[in-house]
Amino acid sequence: MTDTASNGAIVKHDRHEDLPPPKSEVGIYGWIYHNLLYPWYNAVLTLIGSAIAIWAISGVVDYIFIGSIWVGDGPEACTAQDGSVIHACWVFIDARFHQFIYGPFYPEAFRWRINYSFLLLALVATPLFLNPEWIRRGIGLAVAGVATIFSLVAYGAGPAAVIAFMMFAPYGLSYIRLGTILPHSDQNAVIGFGVRLAVIVAAGVAGYFLGGAILGDNEAIASGWILAFLTFGLVTLNKASVKSWIAFLLIFIYPFIAFFLWVGDGFGLDYIETPKWGGLFLTLVVAGTGIAASLPVGILFALGRRSEMPAVRAVSIGFIELWRGVPLITVLFMSSVMLPLFLPEGVNFDKLLRALIGVALFSSAYMAEVVRGGLQAIPKGQYEAAASMGLGYWQMMRLIILPQALKLVIPGIVNTFIGLFKDTTLVLIIGLFDLLGSVQAATTDPKWVAMFVEGYIFTAFVFWIFCFGMSRYSMHIERKLHTGHKRR
Amino acid sequence: MSAQGETPSRGGTAFWNDPKFRSIFFQLLVVAAVAAFGWYLFRNTSANLERQGIASGFDFWNSTAGFGIIDSWIEYSEESTYGRVFWVGLLNTLTVSILGIILATIVGFTIGVARLSPNWLISRMATVYIETLRNIPLLLQIFFWYGLILKGFPQIRNSYDIFGTIFLNNRGLYTPKPIFEPGTWMMFMGFGLAIAGIIWLSTWSHRRQQRTGEQFPVFLTSLGMFIGIPALGLLIASLVYGGVPISFDYPSLQGFNFKGGSELIPELVALLLALSAYTAAFIAEIVRAGILAVSHGQTEAAHSLGLRNGPTLRLVVIPQALRVIIPPLTSQYLNLTKNSSLAAAIAYPELVSVFAGTVLNQTGQAVEVIGITMALYLGLSLLISFFMNWYNKKMALVER
Numbered sequence: 032m033t034d035t036a037s038n039g040a041i042v043k044h045d046r047h048e049d050l051p052p053p054k055s056e057v058g059i060y061g062w063i064y065h066n067l068l069y070p071w072y073n074a075v076l077t078l079i080g081s082a083i084a085i086w087a088i089s090g091v092v093d094y095i096f097i098g099s100i101w102v103g104d105g106p107e108a109c110t111a112q113d114g115s116v117i118h119a120c121w122v123f124i125d126a127r128f129h130q131f132i133y134g135p136f137y138p139e140a141f142r143w144r145i146n147y148s149f150l151l152l153a154l155v156a157t158p159l160f161l162n163p164e165w166i167r168r169g170i171g172l173a174v175a176g177v178a179t180i181f182s183l184v185a186y187g188a189g190p191a192a193v194i195a196f197m198m199f200a201p202y203g204l205s206y207i208r209l210g211t212i213l214p215h216s217d218q219n220a221v222i223g224f225g226v227r228l229a230v231i232v233a234a235g236v237a238g239y240f241l242g243g244a245i246l247g248d249n250e251a252i253a254s255g256w257i258l259a260f261l262t263f264g265l266v267t268l269n270k271a272s273v274k275s276w277i278a279f280l281l282i283f284i285y286p287f288i289a290f291f292l293w294v295g296d297g298f299g300l301d302y303i304e305t306p307k308w309g310g311l312f313l314t315l316v317v318a319g320t321g322i323a324a325s326l327p328v329g330i331l332f333a334l335g336r337r338s339e340m341p342a343v344r345a346v347s348i349g350f351i352e353l354w355r356g357v358p359l360i361t362v363l364f365m366s367s368v369m370l371p372l373f374l375p376e377g378v379n380f381d382k383l384l385r386a387l388i389g390v391a392l393f394s395s396a397y398m399a400e401v402v403r404g405g406l407q408a409i410p411k412g413q414y415e416a417a418a419s420m421g422l423g424y425w426q427m428m429r430l431i432i433l434p435q436a437l438k439l440v441i442p443g444i445v446n447t448f449i450g451l452f453k454d455t456t457l458v459l460i461i462g463l464f465d466l467l468g469s470v471q472a473a474t475t476d477p478k479w480v481a482m483f484v485e486g487y488i489f490t491a492f493v494f495w496i497f498c499f500g501m502s503r504y505s506m507h508i509e510r511k512l513h514t515g516h517k518r519r
Numbered sequence: 520m521s522a523q524g525e526t527p528s529r530g531g532t533a534f535w536n537d538p539k540f541r542s543i544f545f546q547l548l549v550v551a552a553v554a555a556f557g558w559y560l561f562r563n564t565s566a567n568l569e570r571q572g573i574a575s576g577f578d579f580w581n582s583t584a585g586f587g588i589i590d591s592w593i594e595y596s597e598e599s600t601y602g603r604v605f606w607v608g609l610l611n612t613l614t615v616s617i618l619g620i621i622l623a624t625i626v627g628f629t630i631g632v633a634r635l636s637p638n639w640l641i642s643r644m645a646t647v648y649i650e651t652l653r654n655i656p657l658l659l660q661i662f663f664w665y666g667l668i669l670k671g672f673p674q675i676r677n678s679y680d681i682f683g684t685i686f687l688n689n690r691g692l693y694t695p696k697p698i699f700e701p702g703t704w705m706m707f708m709g710f711g712l713a714i715a716g717i718i719w720l721s722t723w724s725h726r727r728q729q730r731t732g733e734q735f736p737v738f739l740t741s742l743g744m745f746i747g748i749p750a751l752g753l754l755i756a757s758l759v760y761g762g763v764p765i766s767f768d769y770p771s772l773q774g775f776n777f778k779g780g781s782e783l784i785p786e787l788v789a790l791l792l793a794l795s796a797y798t799a800a801f802i803a804e805i806v807r808a809g810i811l812a813v814s815h816g817q818t819e820a821a822h823s824l825g826l827r828n829g830p831t832l833r834l835v836v837i838p839q840a841l842r843v844i845i846p847p848l849t850s851q852y853l854n855l856t857k858n859s860s861l862a863a864a865i866a867y868p869e870l871v872s873v874f875a876g877t878v879l880n881q882t883g884q885a886v887e888v889i890g891i892t893m894a895l896y897l898g899l900s901l902l903i904s905f906f907m908n909w910y911n912k913k914m915a916l917v918e919r
Contacts, residue, residue, distance in 0.1 A: 067640060077640050353897065357900075359857075368879065471662070481670075491659055494654065498654035
């Protein structure tokens with residue numbers, strides 16, 4: 032509405048409609064303008080960057096997908112008419128796949144044992160990732176039933192029984208409360224502790240003799256330990272949830288099952304020497320042992336380094352700095368040539384065990400430093416509050432300090448795991464055939480000698496999946512455990 | 520867990536519940552256990568050595584090695600001693616480490632800044648670089664580059680060449696080698712003078728700015744001095760000796776190989792490429808975290824004081840970011856130095872490869888050889904971390 036005022040000026044009374052934002056600020060064009068073209072040097076960078084990106088992507092896509100050969104029977108499938116080799120030749124990976132996974136020397140008839148051990152691990156651990164409790168129980172029990180039937184068909188009665196026990200037991204065990212029958216340790220520590228120890232030892236001895244009588248000498252020790260550990264769980268985990276029981280079985284019982292599946296020589300399984308181990312399987316064994324050993328040992332040394340006792344502190348600092356200051360490869364050399372000298376005559380560790388000891392020592396030192404960082408970040412008030420509640424040193428650490436400290440350093444812990452996982456490739460230098468070692472060995476085969484790039488790309492892809500997966504999972508855990516107030 | 524049964528009414532605590540007694544008792548226990556373990560290892564080791572007839576001691580240091588080494592900075596032949604082998608290996612380790620640290624720092628800082636770029640494409644490309652390289656084992660990357668250079672790069676006759684001076688082929692990288700003739704000392708003296716002058720100039724201008732507030736273009740003047748004074752020395756030298764005293768020896772193809780110039784063997788090229796590319800990915804993340812740690816308020820405050828973009832970055836943002844960057848950067852440098860030992864896998868003659876590998880195999884003196892190697896790396900690590908701690912302390916925030 033415009034009026035003409037008395038002096039002839041045009042006066043506007045109502046508000047003009049909002050103008051649309053400038054085209055350079057919104058929409059796809061605005062995004063492109065601000066993220067790729069403004070100011071002028073960004074436009075230049077975009078130009079150079081897209082040239083590089085197009086060159087790289089087209090090169091990779093052409094190598095991996097377009098110009099490559101996926102199916103065939105042997106090296107002939109990748110040979111062109113003029114005799115030259117066509118890349119990428121994925122036939123190579125296909126032909127050697129089993130060697131890369133199980134190692135070049137692993138007997139084909141026993142591969143099921145490795146598959147079964149990892150299947151068991153995955154199945155038992157599944158309910159840990161199901162939330163909330165009723166879903167865990169429902170789906171967990173359903174999976175347990177299906178897995179038992181499946182393994183009965185696929186592997187036979189014995190393996191099926193093991194799967195059934197490992198998967199159903201947590202639900203039943205969480206109802207047994209042996210600890211409430213025994214004398215309470217809060218009233219009299221000596222009697223409470225003594226009775227529990229006696230029960231555990233008795234179970235272990237009984238297991239030893241029963242196992243020896245029924246199964247044989249090789250199984251006696253194992254069954255003794257298994258029974259002792261189960262009893263240990265029964266007397267210490269009283270009101271434990273299904274989740275704690277699953278974790279308990281994974282930590283204390285699964286290693287025995289895995290040991291007999293991998294090494295054999297007991298429970299009717301043939302013996303497989305460790306020099307025959309290899310491939311991704313060996314990589315996972317080395318990394319898994321390193322990870323499993325490094326966390327508890329690392330925590331102990333981190334506590335030692337923060338201790339008020341000078342002797343304990345000095346020993347911890349010495350241990351940590353010694354292993355952190357030298358490269359892993361010298362540690363592996365040391366454990367492979369010096370460890371035999373350290374042991375008394377007649378005692379002999381095999382090559383894999385020596386490598387495992389080296390890796391475990393090395394990663395523990397790194398883990399100790401990560402955990403120490405977390406311990407240092409806990410304010411003094413937490414220690415004082417715990418002490419004023421009457422908690423002793425170990426109670427204070429177990430219940431108050433470590434849960435907070437470890438939560439703080441999850442990224443650091445996972446980074447150490449990732450580093451350790453990548454470092455397992457070094458065992459090939461002392462003559463073990465891990466994934467990279469198996470690929471190396473395969474590329475020296477004259478038939479496939481030109482295929483090393485394909486082999487390395489495959490290996491890199493496998494490692495990348497594991498490491499990237501671990502880092503993403505740690506981010507997820509970090510978000511889940513974040514109980515404080517979030518900024519933003 | 521620990522005994523909680525005692526009540527104060529019983530009067531005094533039992534001595535085994537006294538923290539002081541416990542502390543001394545545990546420490547004695549730890550010391551005794553460590554000593555016993557050490558004694559056990561020592562006795563086993565000496566018994567084993569005696570039984571296997573392995574000599575001990577450092578006599579091997581002066582005996583003849585009898586094997587060749589493909590790349591050495593110092594005079595070395597098959598008649599040289601094991602001690603000489605150690606020094607050759609050490610120098611090669613240092614070469615790889617220093618070159619690797621320089622390259623990784625340059626690449627890492629570039630990628631780290633690129634990741635923060637407002638340009639979407641550039642930051643995405645930096646992310647892809649980082650996430651790819653740091654999730655692939657270093658040893659695999661070393662093998663990859665080594666294999667690529669040996670099998671993927673052209674034969675010597677079809678080398679990649681850059682202006683006919685630098686050649687790259689499957690035998691390595693050939694670059695021109697400067698030859699210093701008499702009179703070069705004037706140029707080097709010029710460098711010395713220039714550095715002394717720059718130090719003096721910067722202290723003087725700093726003092727003057729503190730006193731009067733006047734600024735002096737230190738950087739440009741220093742650059743001028745650094746180029747000008749040695750050039751002047753060179754000019755005088757060429758006038759005195761009649762001709763420029765530096766010449767370059769260019770590599771040239773003669774027969775089946777390149778003659779002249781300096782050569783980087785393929786092992787070294789592969790190792791450097793892999794080490795610096797891998798470590799750069801970690802350095803890039805450190806740089807990114809460091810820059811992000813300086814809050815935007817600092818930049819705004821600097822701008823509101825009238826500083827332009829350049830001085831803001833140089834005087835406000837970078838000094839604060841460096842404080843965050845330096846400690847993790849140190850550990851990356853340490854990692855790179857320790858990772859250089861992976862050269863053993865492709866037989867580049869550095870310390871672990873020739874000393875802990877070949878010498879150990881020939882002499883069988885595992886304890887001495889591994890001991891020396893580990894002590895050396897430990898020393899190197901402690902040296903770098905002492906230096907970086909000193910620098911860190913210098914850069915640290917001065918608090919009340």
